[in-house]
Amino acid sequence: xxxxxxxxxxxxxxxxxxxxxxxxxxxxxxxxxxxxxxxxxxxxxxxxxxxxxxxxxxxxxxxxxxxxxxxxxxxxxxxxxxxxxxxxxxxxxxxxxxxxxxxxxxxxxxxxxxxxxxxxxxxxxxxxxxxxxxxxxxxxxxxxxxxxxxxxxxxxxxxxxxxxxxxxxxxxxxxxxxxxxxxxxxxxxxxxxxxxxxxxxxxxxxxxxxxxxxxxxxxxxxxxxxxxxxxxxxxxxxxxxxxxxxxxxxxxxxxxxxxxxxxxxxxxxxxxxxxx
Ligand SMILES: [Fe+2]
Ligand SMILES: [Fe+2]
Numbered sequence: 001x002x003x004x005x006x007x008x009x010x011x012x013x014x015x016x017x018x019x020x021x022x023x024x025x026x027x028x029x030x031x032x033x034x035x036x037x038x039x040x041x042x043x044x045x046x047x048x049x050x051x052x053x054x055x056x057x058x059x060x061x062x063x064x065x066x067x068x069x070x071x072x073x074x075x076x077x078x079x080x081x082x083x084x085x086x087x088x089x090x091x092x093x094x095x096x097x098x099x100x101x102x103x104x105x106x107x108x109x110x111x112x113x114x115x116x117x118x119x120x121x122x123x124x125x126x127x128x129x130x131x132x133x134x135x136x137x138x139x140x141x142x143x144x145x146x147x148x149x150x151x152x153x154x155x156x157x158x159x160x161x162x163x164x165x166x167x168x169x170x171x172x173x174x175x176x177x178x179x180x181x182x183x184x185x186x187x188x189x190x191x192x193x194x195x196x197x198x199x200x201x202x203x204x205x206x207x208x209x210x211x212x213x214x215x216x217x218x219x220x221x222x223x224x225x226x227x228x229x230x231x232x233x234x235x236x237x238x239x240x241x242x243x244x245x246x247x248x249x250x251x252x253x254x255x256x257x258x259x260x261x262x263x264x265x266x267x268x269x270x271x272x273x274x275x276x
Contacts, residue, residue: 032163034101044229052093053090054111055125057090058125059129061113063082063086070136071136085175127214131210137202142183144186144204146207152243156232156239161231162231201256208259212243215239215240
């Protein structure tokens with residue numbers, strides 16, 4: 001780990017912690033402390049939680065200009081509240097990481113979460129958070145696609161073997177559901193208005209394939225490990241199909257065309273990332 005996690009000093013060897021861990025996992029109990037995690041479980045857990053935390057923060061910063069650019073004062077307030085939610089999600093995740101010995105504040109201080117172009121930042125956000133949101137239709141369709149995609153991924157966290165994360169995710173999940181509803185309301189509004197229909201279709205053509213790519217490749221080594229440890233419960237492709245089915249239904253409701261998506265397995269990241 002580059003962020004320098006320091007476990008609570010304990011006399012327990014990796015073997016002893018691993019034994020405790022499997023006893024709990026096999027009894028269907030949640031893991032609650034670092035003393036119940038093998039080194040491998042710890043590394044996989046911190047990797048997944050950092051991906052979510054960094055994605056939440058990069059997401060919040062990507063939305064900030066839309067406080068100023070939203071079409072009405074009511075919408076400026078709505079976007080400001082969404083930004084507040086995303087920063088809160090990031091803060092909650094970094095706090096969980098701090099609780100298990102990750103120096104989250106140093107990690108955040110080292111990275112530039114406002115960076116949008118060039119895909120060069122070395123934080124752990126999923127790639128979709130590097131693209132700029134250029135229009136109001138983009139902002140809305142980003143919510144319609146990415147918040148919905150994140151929701152599908154967070155479903156697995158609700159069943160995660162790590163208790164503190166599983167409990168924290170419930171509140172995050174409720175707020176993400178509201179973001180999706182905001183996106184749905186506006187997609188319908190833009191789709192049923194002849195003056196904005198083409199714009200929303202264009203935004204969908206852009207953001208739907210990008211969101212389909214966040215879920216990662218099917219049957220990856222990482223996903224197999226995450227499932228073994230109870231940190232995920234489904235294959236990447238199964239999560240993606242659930243998302244695609246829902247978007248197809250929503251699009252058919254308001255007469256939008258579901259864009260084509262052809263997987264580029266070569267370029268795609270191995271595993272998707274929870275959150276937005
Ligand atoms: Fe969100
Ligand atoms: Fe979020």
